[in-house]
Each structure stands twice: as C-alpha cells, then as structure tokens.
Amino acid sequence: MDECIPVMNTGLRGVDVASSKICNVLGKEGKLIYRGFLIEDLARHATFEEVCFLLLYERLPKKQELADFQESLKQKRRVPENIFSFLKTLPPDMSPMDVLQMATPLLIQTDKTIGQPGIENTLYSAENLIAGIAIITAAWDRIRNKKEVISPDNTLSHAANFLYMLTGDIPDDETSHFFDTSLVLHAEHSFNASTFTARQVASTRAHIYAAISAAIGSLSGSLHGGANVKVMKMLMEIGSAEKIDAYINNVLNSGGLIMGLGHAVYQTDDPRAIILAPMSKRMGQIAQQPLWYELSRELEQKGKAAFKAKKQREIYSNVDFYSASLFYAMGIVTDLFSPVFAVSRVSGWAAHVIEEQFAMAAPKPSLYRPGAAYVGDYCGPDECVFTDMDDR
C-alpha cells in the first residue's frame, strides 16, 4: 500500500479509518451532527438522557421509551459498596482521571450480562457505565475531601443527580438545565483520540468496560481532555480585564496560542461554543462571579482581532473556551473538568463500541493492527551480534 506512505508519523490526521453512522463534524460550516440531528436542536430540545438514547439506539425515543430508559439508568445508580470503601484507602491527591480509569472495570460487578454475546447485553452494560461513571466521579470528589458519599436521588435527572451527589445540594433548575445541556454538547465528537481508543480496544472483542476504561486513560492526556483546564488556568493567570492586551501581545510575540481559540477541525466558531457562551454568562451571574465569563468574552474578541490584524489568521472559539468558565461558576473544580467530560462522553464512546462490535462495514470481525516502519540502525544493515556480558 505504497500510496499510503503519507500516513506515517502524522497521527492518522485526515485518514479515514472506518465508516460510521454516529457523528458528523462539518468543519467548514461549523456543524456538529449526532445521528442526523444538529447539535443546536439537541441542545435546545433534548435532555442528556434523550441524547444517550439517540446515540445508543440510533433514533429519538418515544415518550414511554424515554421514561423506561430514564428509569433503567436510575436503577443502575447502585454502585458496588466495595468501590467506595476502597476509594477511601487511596491517597486524596490521586488524580480523578486515574481513579475513574481504575474504577470503571469494577462496575462489572453489577453486570450479569458480562461475557454473554449480543448487542442487547452491551447496551445494558453501556447504561451501567453511563450511570456508574457519574457516580464514581462525584463520590471520589467527596471522599478525597473527607466528605460523606451522597446516595443518589432518583427523583432527579442524570445531570441534577450528579451535581447533587457532588455538592450535597439539589441544584436549582437553571443550573441543572445548564449542566444537562453541557452533557449534551460533550456527548460525542466522532473519532477523537479517546473515541478511537475505545473503538480500538473494542475491535479486539474486549468488553465495553475494558474499552471505556482505556478511553478514559486516553482522555486523561494533556493534549486531549486537559484543554478546558488550560483555559481556566489562563483566565486565572490573566486575572483582570486590563491585563488582556498584554497577554495577547505576549502570545503573539512568542508564537504561542490562546487556549480555547482554535480547533483541529472547525474553521469557524465551534457550534458548541456558541451555545456555551450565554450559559457561561448567566451562570456567572447566578454564582455571583461574572469575572470569568467577562474575561473570556473580551479575550475572545480582542484575540480574534489581534490574530487577524497581526498574523492574518482567523481564530475561533472552541468547546473548551466557554465550558471552562461555565463549569467553574458551577463550583466544579478544575481537575474535575476532564472527569465531567467523561461523564458525558461515555455515551458517545459506548455508541462507538457498539458500532465497532456489531455494525462495522468490515465483512468479518477485525482488529486495528497497523504497521510501523522499522528504522532501527543499531548494527547497520545486518542484525546485531550478541556479545558476552564481559565483552560489552
């Protein structure tokens, strides 16, 4: 396959490795589509549970189907007690992402379908993961802060229950709605690194818990899930509006980037950023800390103008730019930003695992097994001669 040599060392950028019916990202138009539906419509009209159903079952649920699905997720909020007991023995400074990656395979304990073939069993496991990962994320934050783990409240939605189990307070409707919408916005984004990891692990016919745990590991990397954390750190570093010009100048002169402005795929504003911005503004008002939204907005406007003027480059806000200030205003600490991403994205990962294992276009089960160009030059063109220890 000589015509494919440009693949090498490009991180597979621009290379279509599979066909997929889950998600379409139209970078030029700034469109994000889950299973045929524009993200704007889903964010406006659908709850996270409804989007989970859409991603997993390939269509919008009817009223009773959604009610059943919500109930099914609630029943899966029972996370094994031994997980909580064990989390209490871990060092409190252990990264929430490491805890989440570790704890994900433990959710198998409440899954009687494991080892049984069939898409319906994997769908059951997917629901178990969507419910369980939210609970472990909230519980670990309580445990590391020496607080009691809160029991789930089954009168609450997935989003509201997460905030309740995290903070101990039932969130007001607006906060709950904003968090729900954030989960909708982060649920899916085609073959990004963590999704590709999930599919790759699933392609070996490992079960969905193994695949999702691996995806969490992938998301924990600073080049992937850590982007909105970097945005928040940048906002804190800037600290006040009068320092924005100097910050932008410094970035321009050092050839650096403004975190959260620019995206590998979108060549216009990320549609999710457009939805997140007003939520960040309003959440700042509710939380009585308008500063972070205001800094973000001014940084965006001035940054865009400066890059256009001095570098003749258009830059656009991405999903991380306003989710940082939004999550922060909700009282979510920065090292939970990536876990919260996982709380949402587990739905997309699960859809991809199911597609990989049950609906791939490939004629028979096949795993991802690329090649590599061997460039070892240890002993020239020949193999090395093994020398005795004393002769080295």
Add this chain to the structure above:
Amino acid sequence: MDECIPVMNTGLRGVDVASSKICNVLGKEGKLIYRGFLIEDLARHATFEEVCFLLLYERLPKKQELADFQESLKQKRRVPENIFSFLKTLPPDMSPMDVLQMATPLLIQTDKTIGQPGIENTLYSAENLIAGIAIITAAWDRIRNKKEVISPDNTLSHAANFLYMLTGDIPDDETSHFFDTSLVLHAEHSFNASTFTARQVASTRAHIYAAISAAIGSLSGSLHGGANVKVMKMLMEIGSAEKIDAYINNVLNSGGLIMGLGHAVYQTDDPRAIILAPMSKRMGQIAQQPLWYELSRELEQKGKAAFKAKKQREIYSNVDFYSASLFYAMGIVTDLFSPVFAVSRVSGWAAHVIEEQFAMAAPKPSLYRPGAAYVGDYCGPDECVFTDMDDR
C-alpha cells in the same frame, strides 16, 4: 489525502502509522528482531531482565548495569497493601485481565515521579509496572483461590519469583529457565493491537500507567490475547491422538482454522514457535503430562500436510501453538495465559510509550486522531428535523 481511501475499514492493516526503532518483524524470513537482535540470540543468551533493559535503554546492559537494573526491579516488588486488601473484596470469578487492567493505575501509589516530565521518570515508572504487574497477577490468582498472598523472594529472578508467588513453591531451575525464556519471547512484537493502544493513549500525553492499563484492556479481547487459550481448549477437545485426523477433516470441511496455525505476519514458522516446541516437550516430561505436547506436535504435522494437500495452502505454527501446552504443563491455568502475556509484554509496551512520548519522528507532540467517513443516512441528504415527543 484521497490516495489513502483504501485504509477505510481494513483495521489499518498494512498501513505504517509511525516509524519505530524497537522491533522488526520480517514475515517472509520468519525473523523477529528486538533493537537489532534476533529473537533466537536473545532467547538463548539473555534473561528477561536483560531484554527489558535492551527494550527500555536501547542497548544490552554491561554487567554492573544489569545487576543494578535487577536490583531496581526487586525494590519495586513492594505493591501497596491496599491493593491486596481490595482484591479480597472482589468476586473470585472476576476475570484476571479485568483485575489487571483495574489494578495497573493503582501502582501509581508507589511512584513519586508521577506528573514530573522527563524520560528518566517514565523509565522509573516502566520498571515499577514491570515489577508490579507480575505481582498483581500472581496475587490475584492466590486470592481468588482463597490462598495467602506470598511475599516476593528477592533472591529470585523475575521469572522464578513470579512462579514462586503464584504457586508458593520455588520452581526448579529448568522450569524457571523455561518461563524466563517464554517471557523473553513474548516481550515485544511491534505494532500489534495492544501496543498500538498503548502508543495511542501515550500520544495524548497520558502517563504510562494509563497507557499500559489501556493496553491490558486491548489484550483482553478474544481476537488478540486469547489465542493460546483457544489452542489449549482445542487440545482438550481433541483429547487423544486418534481423534486428530477426524478433527482436521472437520476443520477442513467446515472451512475453519486450526488454532495456533497461521499468523497475520509470518509466512513461515513463527521463530518463537520453533523455540517453544522443545521447551513444551521437556516441560511435559517434567510435569509428567506429555500428552499436550504430543498432541500439538502431531496436530501440527498432520494439519500442515492436510492443508497443503487439500487446500494448497501452507500453514505454520505461531507463538500461541506451543506456549499453550508449555504454560499448561507449568501449572498455569488457562485464564492466566493472557495475564502472563501481559507480565512479559509490559516491557515492550513501556518501550513503545517511551518512544511515542520522547522519540517520535514527528516534529511536535501530536496525538493519533484519525477521521471516519460519515455514512449516516437517517434523513437523506439533509439533517433530521427534531420532532416533538408527542409527534414521534
């Protein structure tokens, strides 16, 4: 990159995604090379620890370097007590691969280098993983069988200590040597699925524990790590020499495969199989169960002849074909075959993580982020219209 369309839905088979100095597999010649050295030379002359050094440090160690490396690995045999306590709370039927994937990030607890940049810190972590994964594998098998966890014996090599911690008995020299050689043979094999997973997770700049845990998840899939388990099940199903002809006929008539004969890369005998066969034979004698080797040998000879005669196809034994009977004669139960593979392969995975993070040919850090062809056809060429719940 239109010329790369054939990549799609082929599992990246034959596509070089990166350059690498770690391993070369020459399928036609039946050569396997680690860092310039033929596997035959390494199997004959080097211990597993020596091969780990070679993989991690890119050259054979001098005498004192090897002594220091062995000592360093021994010092890392201290696995946190809370892991063992927790394993005792898990259901005994939990898969050892799930336990291993889950427990791997927990080894972070004894790693003070986590979060610090620099190749030397990742090398420290790699040693911690090589030591720790062996111990968790042995400990889980003890715990699930309601036996006491054995403390490591630092007079023993990595291979002998593993068998000691697994069985409670110090192995004889020959058994210990065979197991050590098996670890050498399984240590590395270029970009197979689990190694690609490790590199992919590492490419996001996740730490090595996240990457190795993910790789274990990948290896747990039945298309990847489960092959020698299937060989052993096949041998048990055949059960006696007089049933071999009927078994082969049945396979030929049903268009099936003989497990362990045939490999995606080698077009001749897998060089590892050639080394494993006599070890399996001798181990069968030591264990006084010569049957499994004898069945394997006869199945190989008759199977090769039958495929040539009736299908005009050459088939060759692969690494799984004789490792099954070898491990079984050592008293390793079949569901530990894949964990034992991980005990060895962690060395190769670690070398690949280090290469991905510190020595990639790419000009700057970059993660694997392929594309996918969207083939969703939910609402024809247009986006779907979001309908109210009551109208669905």
